[in-house]
Amino acid sequence: MDAVIVGFGFLGRGLAEALSSKWELVASFDPEFRLVGASNSRGYLFAKQGVRPSELLGLDGLSRHPLFVDGGSSIELLERARPQIVVELTPTNIVDGEPGLTHIRHALRMGAHVVTANKGALTHAYWELVGEAEKMGVLLLYESTVAGAVPVFSLVRECLRGDRVKKILGILNGTTNYILSRMHFEEIGFEAALKEAKERGLTERDPAVDIEGHDAACKAVILANALMGKRVKLSEVKRKGVSGVSLEAVRLAKKSGHTIKLIASIGEEEVEVSPRLVPLNHPLCVHGTLNSIHLETDLAEQLTLIGHGAGKQTVSALFNDLLTVLKRAKQAGSFTHK
Amino acid sequence: MDAVIVGFGFLGRGLAEALSSKWELVASFDPEFRLVGASNSRGYLFAKQGVRPSELLGLDGLSRHPLFVDGGSSIELLERARPQIVVELTPTNIVDGEPGLTHIRHALRMGAHVVTANKGALTHAYWELVGEAEKMGVLLLYESTVAGAVPVFSLVRECLRGDRVKKILGILNGTTNYILSRMHFEEIGFEAALKEAKERGLTERDPAVDIEGHDAACKAVILANALMGKRVKLSEVKRKGVSGVSLEAVRLAKKSGHTIKLIASIGEEEVEVSPRLVPLNHPLCVHGTLNSIHLETDLAEQLTLIGHGAGKQTVSALFNDLLTVLKRAKQAGSFTHK
Numbered sequence: 001m002d003a004v005i006v007g008f009g010f011l012g013r014g015l016a017e018a019l020s021s022k023w024e025l026v027a028s029f030d031p032e033f034r035l036v037g038a039s040n041s042r043g044y045l046f047a048k049q050g051v052r053p054s055e056l057l058g059l060d061g062l063s064r065h066p067l068f069v070d071g072g073s074s075i076e077l078l079e080r081a082r083p084q085i086v087v088e089l090t091p092t093n094i095v096d097g098e099p100g101l102t103h104i105r106h107a108l109r110m111g112a113h114v115v116t117a118n119k120g121a122l123t124h125a126y127w128e129l130v131g132e133a134e135k136m137g138v139l140l141l142y143e144s145t146v147a148g149a150v151p152v153f154s155l156v157r158e159c160l161r162g163d164r165v166k167k168i169l170g171i172l173n174g175t176t177n178y179i180l181s182r183m184h185f186e187e188i189g190f191e192a193a194l195k196e197a198k199e200r201g202l203t204e205r206d207p208a209v210d211i212e213g214h215d216a217a218c219k220a221v222i223l224a225n226a227l228m229g230k231r232v233k234l235s236e237v238k239r240k241g242v243s244g245v246s247l248e249a250v251r252l253a254k255k256s257g258h259t260i261k262l263i264a265s266i267g268e269e270e271v272e273v274s275p276r277l278v279p280l281n282h283p284l285c286v287h288g289t290l291n292s293i294h295l296e297t298d299l300a301e302q303l304t305l306i307g308h309g310a311g312k313q314t315v316s317a318l319f320n321d322l323l324t325v326l327k328r329a330k331q332a333g334s335f336t337h338k
Numbered sequence: 339m340d341a342v343i344v345g346f347g348f349l350g351r352g353l354a355e356a357l358s359s360k361w362e363l364v365a366s367f368d369p370e371f372r373l374v375g376a377s378n379s380r381g382y383l384f385a386k387q388g389v390r391p392s393e394l395l396g397l398d399g400l401s402r403h404p405l406f407v408d409g410g411s412s413i414e415l416l417e418r419a420r421p422q423i424v425v426e427l428t429p430t431n432i433v434d435g436e437p438g439l440t441h442i443r444h445a446l447r448m449g450a451h452v453v454t455a456n457k458g459a460l461t462h463a464y465w466e467l468v469g470e471a472e473k474m475g476v477l478l479l480y481e482s483t484v485a486g487a488v489p490v491f492s493l494v495r496e497c498l499r500g501d502r503v504k505k506i507l508g509i510l511n512g513t514t515n516y517i518l519s520r521m522h523f524e525e526i527g528f529e530a531a532l533k534e535a536k537e538r539g540l541t542e543r544d545p546a547v548d549i550e551g552h553d554a555a556c557k558a559v560i561l562a563n564a565l566m567g568k569r570v571k572l573s574e575v576k577r578k579g580v581s582g583v584s585l586e587a588v589r590l591a592k593k594s595g596h597t598i599k600l601i602a603s604i605g606e607e608e609v610e611v612s613p614r615l616v617p618l619n620h621p622l623c624v625h626g627t628l629n630s631i632h633l634e635t636d637l638a639e640q641l642t643l644i645g646h647g648a649g650k651q652t653v654s655a656l657f658n659d660l661l662t663v664l665k666r667a668k669q670a671g672s673f674t675h676k
Contacts, residue, residue: 018637022500149638151497158496159489161665162360162657280618283628283644287619299356299654300487304644306621316637319500327499331669 001030001329002050002083003322004037006074006103007090008062011117011144012038014315015087015322016053016061022319023053029326037081038062043070044077074103078110085325087318088116094209094218094234097124108132108140113329115321117314119145123218123234126225139325142226144317146219147172147291150307151317154324156227156295163297165227168266172219174289174309175202175210176242176262180275181287183250184259190245202289212241213262213273220264223293224271238272245275253277259285339368339667340388340421341660342375344412344441345428346400349455349482350376352653353425353660354391354399360657361391367664375419376400381408382415412441416448423663425656426454432547432556432572435462446470446478451667453659455652457483461556461572464563477663480564482655484557485510485629488645489655492662494565494633501635503565506604510557512627512647513540513548514580514600518613519625521588522597528583540627550579551600551611558602561631562609570609578612591615597623 005012019026019035026033034050045051045067056062063070078086086107090100100118107114108129116122122129122142133140143153147170156165171177175197182193194211197203209215217237224230242262253259261284263276278285283304284294291309296302307313343350357364357373364371372388383389383405394400401408416424424445428438438456445452446467454460460467460480471478481491485508494503509515513535520531532549535541547553555575562568580600591598599622601614616623621642622632629647634640645651 018500025500150641151493151638154497155489155493159492160654160658161661162356162363163654281625283621283624283630286621290621292621297654299651299657300489300645301651301654302645303488304642306642306644307638307640313637313639316498316501316635316639319637320498323499 001032001085001326002034002036002081003085003087004039004077004081004083005035005087005089006039006077007088007100008038008040008056009089011089011314011318013057013061014312015318016056018315018319019053020057026323026326029323029330033326036083037077039072039074039077043068044072044074045069046077046080074099075106078103078106082110083112084329085322086112086114087322088114088118088121090118092118092120094120094123094214097121101125104129104140105132108136108138111136111138113139113325115141115318115325117142117144117318119218119222123221126222127231139328141321141324142222143321144314146222147293147305147307148309148311149313149316150291150293150305150309151320152223152293152305153226154320155305160297160300163299165295165297166268167296168223168227168264169284169294170219170223170264171261171284171286171290171292172264172309173210173213173216173262174291175204176216177287177291178202178289180242180245180250180260180262183245183247184254185287187247187251189247190243211243213239216262216264216273220266220271220273223264224266228266230271232271236271238270238274240274242275257281261285339370339423339664340372340374340419341423341425342377342415342419342421343373343425343427344377344415345426345438346376346378346394347427349427349652349656351395351399352650353656354394356653356657357391358395364661364664367661368668371664374421375415377410377412377415381406382410382412383407384415384418412437413444416441416444420448421450422667423660424450424452425660426452426456426459428456430456430458432458432461432552435459439463442467442478443470446474446476449474449476451477451663453479453656453663455480455482455656457556457560461559464560465569477666479659479662480560481659482652484560485631485643485645486647486649487651487654488629488631488643488647489658490561490631490643491564492658493643498635498638501637503633503635504606505634506561506565506602507622507632508557508561508602509599509622509624509628509630510602510647511548511551511554511600512629513542514554515625515629516540516627518580518583518588518598518600521583521585522592523625525585525589527585528581549581551577554600554602554611558604558609558611561602562604566604568604568609574609576608576610576612580613583613595619599623
């Protein structure tokens with residue numbers, strides 16, 4: 001199968017590195033797997049016979065490649081390459097999901113399987129995109145959109161087919177969790193902790209995306225739709241950020257064996273993101289930039305998953321989604337697309 | 339497909355209950371699924387046309403069933419029923435794995451898929467049984483043998499194909515975790531906490547199985563073999579139990595933000611079960627009867643799973659294993675056995 005990576009940046013390089021170092025494993029799923037293209041905001045590379053992923057490594061590895069077409073668009077790449085797999089990794093845009101949404105839509109309509117980290121696109125058009133994928137008989141996998149390396153979607157899809165998810169609680173934003181953890185352990189104020197987070201490069205360009213809970217709300221929408229079959233829109237999420245959390249409140253919580261965390265809560269009734277008291281001994285209660293997801297199901301009752309919510313570990317989710325596509329295609333024996 | 343449940347007791351009733359309440363879901367995987375038999379230590383029931391699982395519920399529901407054959411053996415049931423699926427749930431015997439080992443071996447050699455909760459059998463003959471299943475082209479699934487409802491084997495098998503597991507740490511025994519949690523939070527001594535555990539029905543008939551780490555060692559063997567491809571025998575596990583853990587030691591640990599937990603550790607070099615200092619803030623550090631498993635992998639780096647390690651929630655693992663068998667059989671289109 002032929003794959004292209006759209007939005008080749010930090011995660012794209014990580015994925016190329018994994019493909020390069022685990023090429024034999026990939027070939028064991030599909031001996032004919034090829035990476036035939038990649039694009040970034042400046043242009044794209046297209047190589048009909050495939051490129052070695054290692055050629056794209058290093059800073060600007062893509063843009064400096066001899067085959068790089070300066071000024072070409074990602075859609076142009078899709079049209080020229082007609083790949084069976086599109087990995088969409090453009091930056092998340094929580095306002096309207098673009099340009100990721102257009103890329104994913106285009107890829108699905110071409111009959112390509114899609115693996116994406118683009119939570120903006122999924123948040124805004126979850127059911128449209130899932131419907132399009134079903135219609136075309138292709139896979140749309142998005143493990144990396146929520147809680148980075150934590151494989152919650154594949155866990156529910158592959159390992160909990162018999163369980164019904166009744167409720168989800170999650171710490172889904174690493175930046176606010178870092179800030180609240182610093183307030184708890186170092187007893188510093190919100191502004192000081194935010195400054196630290198900025199200095200460590202943990203905040204988005206617009207810190208409000210994290211601080212005011214927009215990022216967590218997007219993830220809650222995807223979880224609610226994907227794991228509980230809801231049809232929730234971002235505007236329907238009750239959302240309160242952490243900027244109002246005082247050191248005094250954190251100290252009081254600590255005295256009673258609790259702390260304050262920004263919790264995404266998806267219940268039968270509503271979807272909410274807000275600061276909540278959490279017992280320090282609760283499995284959900286993780287610190288630093290870790291993310292956690294607590295599932296309540298009818299049979300297993302409670303399952304908690306904890307792992308890295310962002311950073312290069314997210315490549316695990318992308319790479320495993322890619323292998324899932326290769327495995328399913330092998331099982332199916334033939335592809336529904338050209 | 340036809341299934342029988344061998345060793346129909348607490349978990350068997352739980353599985354029958356799940357089958358009964360989720361019959362439509364089961365039928366969506368295989369419209370011809372039938373439960374054609376079940377056995378306990380006193381005899382068996384065989385019904386060629388299938389029984390409704392609800393007929394076996396209630397205390398002694400199996401033995402009181404009009405079709406129950408008093409004195410018949412489980413092997414006799416397997417021979418008469420020739421099922422495509424055998425669910426083996428006889429009590430764990432950590433000395434030699436019997437009678438579960440004989441049942442599983444017999445079932446695999448008949449060409450039946452096997453779903454089992456029998457960690458004794460798996461501990462003693464992991465590679466023999468896996469080899470037999472591969473030879474016969476059938477599935478051998480054992481999600482419930484380690485950490486009850488926590489789907490660690492299916493997670494690695496289905497969701498982490500691209501990751502290599504480098505190390506595993508686990509709290510795998512609920513009884514000792516209950517005892518150590520009581521010592522930590524209530525500051526009571528080991529004997530008092532053990533007495534409580536006994537009163538709450540949390541100990542095995544022979545408490546040494548839990549207390550001295552035999553149970554955790556069995557689980558470590560299965561994890562090491564299944565998730566890291568090791569060929570570890572139970573006798574090779576370095577094992578130290580919790581009976582030597584003093585309240586004084588727990589108190590000292592607590593003062594420095596730690597506690598003492600019975601940790602199973604599976605590294606590149608060796609497999610060990612022993613009491614260890616664990617930071618209270620570590621994701622692995624769960625309390626009460628909860629179990630946790632911390633995986634270190636090359637891509638995701640760290641993933642922790644937490645859930646119920648025993649009790650009726652374990653039915654989740656059994657039921658999901660069963661659905662996996664039905665799904666795979668459907669994908670394969672035909673069965674390798676009669």
